[in-house]
Amino acid sequence: MDTRRLRFLLELSRLGSMRAVADVLRTSTSTVSQQISLLAQELGTDLVSPVGRGVRLTPAGTRLAEHAAAILAAVHRAQLDLDPTAAPAGTVRVAGFSTAIRRAVLPVVRELAETHPRVSLEIHQHEPAEALAKLSADQVDVAITYDYDLAPMPRQPEWATLHLWSTPWSLGVPEHTLDPRALATAAPLAAYRDSAWIGNSRNRADEDALRIVASVAGFPLQITHAADSLDLVEDLILAGMGVGLLPSDRPHRPGVALLPLRAPGVNLRTFLQLREGRDSWPALALVRDRIAAHTATINSAQQTPVLG
CATH class of the missing domain: 3.40.190.10 (Periplasmic binding protein-like II)
Structure with a gap:
């Protein structure tokens, strides 16, 4: 397959007409049609079908166009790899x-x-x-x-x-629940053993780290909520719905307190x-x-x- 012909198919999928493709690529409509026809012959399948005075992609043409951008980008990067002294572009x-x-x-x-x-x-x-x-x-x-x-x-x-x-992380908790006496104990997290805990809806690593911290503190962890936004984690904490990990160096809103995690600490x-x-x-x-x-x-x- 001549990958150069993919450019014509890719632009047709984006622009919708061979005339528009010809204008963008500064060539003729007949050249666009010829290059797509040759590509179809190479692959042994129809890539476009007539609709009125124009054409539209067949299902096979649509699938190939979806791959075309990645294929052309990979070819371009490979060409650049052959000339590592070239100016970055x-x-x-x-x-x-x-x-x-x-x-x-x-x-x-x-x-x-x-x-x-x-x-x-x-x-x-x-x-x-x-x-x-x-x-x-x-x-x-x-x-x-x-x-x-x-x-x-x-x-x-x-x-x-x-x-x-690397960034140290703390446990975010509602400020009104923070007991100074708990901070002086060897396992301050134990004060939140019965709380609902907030995990990450898109990354299991957060939950794994929380479970290890809870295990060392001597209690099983119950992950109740899941969020992939730190702002939403704070919203849940402020609403009294649970506790969850927050970065220690990130400014937090009034009403949220950070409980330092030690022995073990948690570093992202x-x-x-x-x-x-x-x-x-x-x-x-x-x-x-x-x-x-x-x-x-x-x-x-x-x-x-x-x-x-």
Whole structure:
């Protein structure tokens, strides 16, 4: 199959008419029709069918068009891999959880717009398992994931993994339930053993970490609610519906108190992951390095004491 012909099919699926495709690709309508016909002959199946004066994609054409964008992007990246000295250019696809996108990716987008305008980012919000599935399927180039030191994510040899930062987490509880006497005990979590607990609706690692903490404290955990938004976790806590994990360094709303987790502590670890060897593509290497440099600056600033 001549992959160059996929561009004609992809644009037809987007634009709906061969005339529009011809205008975009700066060619003739007959050339568009010929290239799609040749592609159909190569595959041995009809890709378009006539409708009035125009055409529409057949089911087979629709399925192929869905794959075309990924195929053409992969071919483009492969061509760039053959020339690692080329100036960075192209679209790097990044999947990650919302906090990481805001903290590490969006600042890089703004920076690249000024320093490397030929490099752009395509951003997808996903929890770690979802992001890694897309990385495995070559639907993204970078996955920014997290796990907890108490519940580490299995490492796959095909991923190149870079640690970005770690964040201690606490148990968020309604402020009016926080008993100072409980904080002085060896197992302050035991005061919440009968509470409803809030897990993550899209990532099992949160629940695993909570169950380990509860087990060490000596009680079984009952996960009642599930949310994938920290704001919603706070809403549930404020409504008196339960308790749940919150990052210790995140400003929280009045009425929510953070109970430090010790012995064991809970630390969320953030990673940047990509396919081993793919950083030979200059655009991808640039994005990786800029994300790493940006997070290193933030980490250094947070560790520097404020004098005065």
